[in-house]
Amino acid sequence: MGCDTLKAYDIPERVRTYDIDMDVMHPLRHKMIEIVLDILPFNQEAALKVMDLGAGTGIFSARVLERFPNSNVTAIDGAAAMIDIAADRLGPMADRIHWVIADFRQLPAETLAADSYDLVISSYALHHLSADEKLALLKQVVGALKPGGWFLNADIAIAEDESIEKHLQQLRIEGVMSRATAGDERFVSAESTRTYLTEMELAENAQPQTAATDLEIIREAGLPAAEIFWKELREVVAGGPKLTSS
Template sequence: MTDRNHWNDWQRSWDRQQEWYLPDREERFRVMLDLVEAVAGPTPRILDLACGTGSISERLLARLPGAVSVGVDQDPALLAIARGHFADEPRLLLVTADLTDPGWADALPPGPYDAVLTATALHWLATDDLLRLYADLARVVRPGGLFLNADRAPDHAVPLLTAADEAFQQRRRARERAEGVLDWADWWAAAAADPLLADHVVARKALYGEHADGEFHPAEWHTARLVEAGFREAGVAWRSVTDAVVAAVR
C-alpha cells in the first residue's frame, strides 16, 4: 500500500468513526456548504477551523472547484492524516495553531475570509476561550461573510425527546459496534498502533491528555454571544434534538 492510500484509508476511517456518533453528519455539512455558496458564490475563501483531518475542506473542494481553504488545527495526529490525504491538493493550506492562544490568528495567511466553518470541535474549549475566539472570528470574517458552527447544542425544553433520542442512538450504535465500527477510544488505539501515526499520537497525548469536553451551551446562547462579539445577526440554520448548526453573518 502506498503512503497516499494509507492516509486516504485513515481519512475514511475517521469519517466513519465520526458518523457513528453523528449519523446526520453529512446533512450538517450540506447545510453549511449551501449557505457558503449562497453567500460567497462558487469561489469562496474558507477557514476550516479546528479542521482535524480536513473533512469539511474535502467536501467544500469537491463541491466548489473554485474554492480555496485554510485548515487550522493543533492536533498532530489528525494533521498528519490531513497532510497525507491532501498531499496533492494545492487548494488547501494546513496551519498548526492553538485556538486557546490569543495570538492564534497570526499564524494564518492574511484575511479576511468569506466564511469560517467548524464542526464538533469548539465544545472542547472552556467558555472564556470560546468567547475570546468568537471576538477573534468577528475580525477574521469579511463584512457580510459567515461563521458556521455545527456542534452539540442541548435544548433543555425537551428532556423527554432528548432521552428518547439518546436511547434510540444507543441502540443504533450498539448494532454498528457489533458490525465492527470503531468508537473514539478504539480508533485512537488503532492510530497508536500504526507506525506512521504512533509518534503523532504520543505528541497529541502530551498536548491534550485524555479527551475532555468543555461546556455545552444551547444554540441560543451561541447566537447571543456571536452578536455580542460583533456579528450583525445569528441564528440556527439546522438542528436535531441534541445538535445545531449556528450561523452568524458578519
C-alpha cells in the same frame, strides 16, 4: 482546560479509525456539512478564502474545496495526528490548503489578519472550548472575516432541560449501538456504550453548551444576525454573516 483535548486527538493509533467511528457516533455530520454548503450565498466560481477551525481529518475542508473549486482553505487544528490524515484525504487538492497546527486559544496573529476571510467553518470542534474560550475565539474570527463574510458552525449541543437531555442521551446510545459493527466491544450493551462515551468525552474535555447559549455567544462575538439554521436532536448548524455595517 489544559491541553487534554489536543492530547486525546494527537495519538495516531487512536485517530486512525476516527472517520469510521464518527459515522457510528455522528452520522449526521455529512448532512450538516451539506447544509452549511447550501446555506452559503456565494457564487460557486468565487475565489473564497476559507478558514476551517478544527479541521481534523479534513472532511469539511475537502467538501468546501470541491464545492468552490477556486477557493483556498486555511485548515487549523491543534493535533498533528489528525492533520496527517487530512493531508492524505486532501492529497490532490493539497496546493489549495494552508495547514496550521495551533491551539484555538493561541492562534498565530498571521492567521487572523483583519477582514481577510470570506468564510469560517467548523464542525464538531468548538464544543471542546468553554463558553468564555469560545466567545474569545469567535471575537477574533469575526475580526478576521470580511464584511459580508460568513461563519457557520456544525456542532453538538445539550438540551435546556435535564430530563430531555437524559432522553436524548438514551436515543444517542440506541443509535450508536444500532450502527456499530457487530462485535465492536465498545458498543455491545447500553452500559458499555455509555461508559465508552463518558470516558471519551472526559478525555476530550467535551463541554457542549445549549443551542441557545451557543447562538448567544455567536451573536455577542459580533454576528448579531446569526441564526440556528438547522437542529436535529443533539446536533446543530448555526452562524451567520458579518454585517457590512458591523
